[in-house]
Amino acid sequence: xxxxxxxxxxxxxxxxxxxxxxxxxxxxxxxxxxxxxxxxxxxxxxxxxxxxxxxxxxxxxxxxxxxxxxxxxxxxxxxxxxxxxxxxxxxxxxxxxxxxxxxxxxxxxxxxxxxxxxxxxxxxxxxxxxxxxxxxxxxxxxxxxxxxxxxxxxxxxxxxxxxxxxxxxxxxxxxxxxxxxxxxxxxxxxxxxxxxxxxxxxxxxxxxxxxxxxxxxxxxxxxxxxxxxxxxxxxxxxxxxxxxxxxxxxxxxxxxxxxxxxxxxxxxxxxxxxxxxxxxxxxxxxxxxxxxxxxxxxxxxxxxxxxxxxxxxxxxxxxxxxxxxxxxxxxxxxxxxxxxxxxxxxxxxxxxxxxxxx
Numbered sequence: 629x630x631x632x633x634x635x636x637x638x639x640x641x642x643x644x645x646x647x648x649x650x651x652x653x654x655x656x657x658x659x660x661x662x663x664x665x666x667x668x669x670x671x672x673x674x675x676x677x678x679x680x681x682x683x684x685x686x687x688x689x690x691x692x693x694x695x696x697x698x699x700x701x702x703x704x705x706x707x708x709x710x711x712x713x714x715x716x717x718x719x720x721x722x723x724x725x726x727x728x729x730x731x732x733x734x735x736x737x738x739x740x741x742x743x744x745x746x747x748x749x750x751x752x753x754x755x756x757x758x759x760x761x762x763x764x765x766x767x768x769x770x771x772x773x774x775x776x777x778x779x780x781x782x783x784x785x786x787x788x789x790x791x792x793x794x795x796x797x798x799x800x801x802x803x804x805x806x807x808x809x810x811x812x813x814x815x816x817x818x819x820x821x822x823x824x825x826x827x828x829x830x831x832x833x834x835x836x837x838x839x840x841x842x843x844x845x846x847x848x849x850x851x852x853x854x855x856x857x858x859x860x861x862x863x864x865x866x867x868x869x870x871x872x873x874x875x876x877x878x879x880x881x882x883x884x885x886x887x888x889x890x891x892x893x894x895x896x897x898x899x900x901x902x903x904x905x906x907x908x909x910x911x912x913x914x915x916x917x918x919x920x921x922x923x924x925x926x927x928x929x930x931x932x933x934x935x936x937x938x939x940x941x942x943x944x945x946x947x948x949x950x951x952x953x954x955x956x957x958x959x960x961x962x963x964x965x966x967x968x969x970x971x972x973x974x975x976x977x978x979x980x981x982x983x984x985x986x
Contacts, residue, residue, distance in 0.1 A: 699810035700801035703817065704794045707840060710782045711751075711790050714760055715739045718752035741786070749786025754836060757783055762836040765829045769963050777829065781821035783838035793840045800847045804854075804908075812907040813847070819953075820846020820900035826956040827895030830966035831973060835889075841879075842892040846900025848876050853904030857941050860912050883977070886984050890977045899952070905945035909938055 720731035720740045731740035732750075741750045758764060761779030768776050784790040805813045824842020852872045855862065862868060876897065883890025911933045934942075959966075967974055978986035 694806050695809045697802045697805040697810075699814050700798060700805050703797060703801065703840075707782055707784065707790060707794060710760075711784050711787075712739075714752045714756055714783065715741075717760065718742070718756040720753075723753070747786055749788045751784065751786025751789065757785065757838050758836050762838045763825055763828060763832075764836045765833055768829055769960065777822055777825040778818075780825055780838050781840050781843050784840070785838055789839060793844060796844050797840065797847070800844070800851060804847060804851065808908055816846055816850045816900055816903045816907060817843045819903060819949075820849065820896040823899030823953060823956070824892035824894075824896030826953065826960055827966075828889050828892040829960055830956065830964065831891045831977065832889065833965065833967070837889045837892060839889070839892070841883075841889070842896030845876070845879060845893045845897040846903070848872065848879070849897040849900030849902075850904035850908055852876065853901045853941075853945070854908035854910075857905050857908070857938055858910040860935075861910060884979045886978055886986055888978075894976060895956075899949060902945040902949040902952075905941040906949065909934060909942060912938070 716738060719738050720742055721737060723742075730743040732744060734740060741747065742753050744750075746753065754762075760783055761776050762783055763776050763780035764773075767773040784793065801813060801817070804816075821840065821843030824845065825837075828837050828842070852869075855865075855868055855872060859865060880890065880893055880897070882888060883893045912935045974986070980986050
C-alpha cells in the first residue's frame with residue numbers, strides 16, 4: 629500500500645495532518661483486528677516515508693552535475709595544430725641556418741627546428757612566429773593589427789613550451805570544465821588571454837610574445853577566486869587554498885626569468901581572478917537541500933541562494949574587469965608606454981642576477 633501526500637497548507641498543524649492520514653488508512657483497512665491494524669499502520673508509514681525520500685529528486689545532486697569536458701581537448705588540439713603549421717611554414721632547411729646544416733634534427737627535414745643557439749625550446753624562428761601572429765606592440769599600435777592580441781595565445785615558441793603549457797591546461801581546464809561547463813571556462817580562457825596580451829603589449833616595447841600562459845594563469849586565478857567565493861561548500865579549504873597559491877607562485881616566479889613574459893602571466897591571472905567571482909559562483913551551502921526540505925509546518929525554508937559577500941564580490945569584480953580591460957585597450961590604442969607610468973614595474977618581468985641581464 630502506498631500513501632499519496634496531498635499539498636500541505638501552511639496553517640495546518642502536524643497533528644491534524646497525522647489524524648487525516650490515519651482516518652484515510654482506517655477506511656481502507658479492516659477494523660476488527662485493532663492491534664494488528666496499529667502495527668500495520670506503523671509499518672506502512674515507515675515504508676512510505678522511506679519510499680518518498682528515495683524517489684524525491686535531490687537538488688544537491690542536480691546542482692553538482694558533471695559536465696563533459698570537450699573544450700579543453702579542443703584547445704590542446706588547436707594549439708598542437710597551430711604549432712605543426714608553424715613548423716611547416718618555418719621550413720628550416722631553406723633558411724640560412726639550414727644551408728649551414730644547423731637545423732635539428734635533420735631527418736625531420738621541413739619540420740626540423742631552428743638551431744638551439746637561436747631557439748633552445750625546439751621550435752621555429754622568431755620571424756615565423758611574427759608572421760603567424762605573435763604579439764608585436766608596434767604592429768598592434770601602428771599597424772592596425774589588433775588581432776595579434778588573440779592569435780598570440782595560440783602560438784608557442786617550441787615543443788618544450790607547448791608541452792608545459794598544454795599539460796597545465798589539461799590539468800586545470802578539465803577540472804573546471806567538468807564543474808562549470810564549457811561556456812564559462814571558454815570565456816575565462818579567452819578573456820584572460822586577452823587581458824594578458826593587453827598588459828604585455830603595454831610594457832614590452834621591443835620584443836614579440838607568444839604562448840597560452842596568460843590564459844592558463846587566468847584559469848588558475850579563476851580557480852582561486854572560485855574557492856574564495858564558494859568557501860562554505862568546501863571541506864578542505866586551507867589545503868586547497870595553499871595548493872592553488874603555491875602553483876600560482878611558482879608560475880609567477882618562473883616569469884621573473886629572462887625571455888619569459890611575466891606581464892602576460894600577471895594580466896591573465898588578474899583577469900581570470902576577477903572573472904571567477906563573476907562566472908563561477910555557486911549557491912551557498914545548504915541552499916539546494918533547503919529547497920526540498922520542508923520546515924516544521926510544511927512550508928519551504930526561506931534561504932538566500934547567494935550570501936551577501938558573494939553578491940558584493942560579483943559586483944566589484946564585474947566593474948573592475950570591465951573597467952580594467954577598457955582602460956587597457958584605450959591606453960594601448962593611444963600608444964601609451966606602461967614603463968613610463970610605472971617606473972618599477974619592469975622588475976615584475978625580470979630580475980637581474982650575476983648570471984643574466986634583463
